[in-house]
Amino acid sequence: MASNSLKYTTHEGTERTVPVDTVRLIRPLSDEDKAKAKDSLRENRGIDIDPARINIRIEFSDKSSKLARESMDAFREQGVGLVNLGNDRYTPAINITAAEAFTKDDAERLKGEDYTLGQTFRAKVETRAGTVLSSATPAQVMDRRAKSLEIDQTAKSAPKPKVG
Secondary structure, eight states, X not given: OOOSEEEEEBTXXXXXXXXXXXXXXXXXXXXXXXXXXXXXXXXXXXXXXXXXXXXXXXXXXXXOEEEXXXXXXXXXXXXXXXXXXXXXXXXXXXXXXXEEEOOHXXXXXHHHTTOOOOSOOOEEEEETTEXXXXXSOHHHXXXXXXXXXXXXXXXXXXXXXXXX
């Protein structure tokens, strides 16, 4: 069942629900990422978090981000189909509106804007929450999107088990 909202629990334990079309990227956090987040929050905001209580970073259309306790599987169980853009970066399938080749000209333009590209990107992916770069090709992104939406449709139309 495709979901139009995403529920997550902040590192403080507050449950939040946001429109899925405001979600730009979702990234699982490695132990190193968790340690960096803890240090950054302590240094910049005076907030002390327990890194064992966070698993995901959610980036929104306004480029703000939140740390969440849920796993990727927990989001999928909510009916949010996710597309792997490469390098453990995911975006909701229903947000993807287009994908096109990321060219050398695009890379040069970004370098001129003081961006450092730490990996090879093959596609610019347009989403309802903004443009994201992908190491997958445009065709791979669209295939993954189609498969994710197909799985959502299959789950939505599957008969529900009767309880009782």
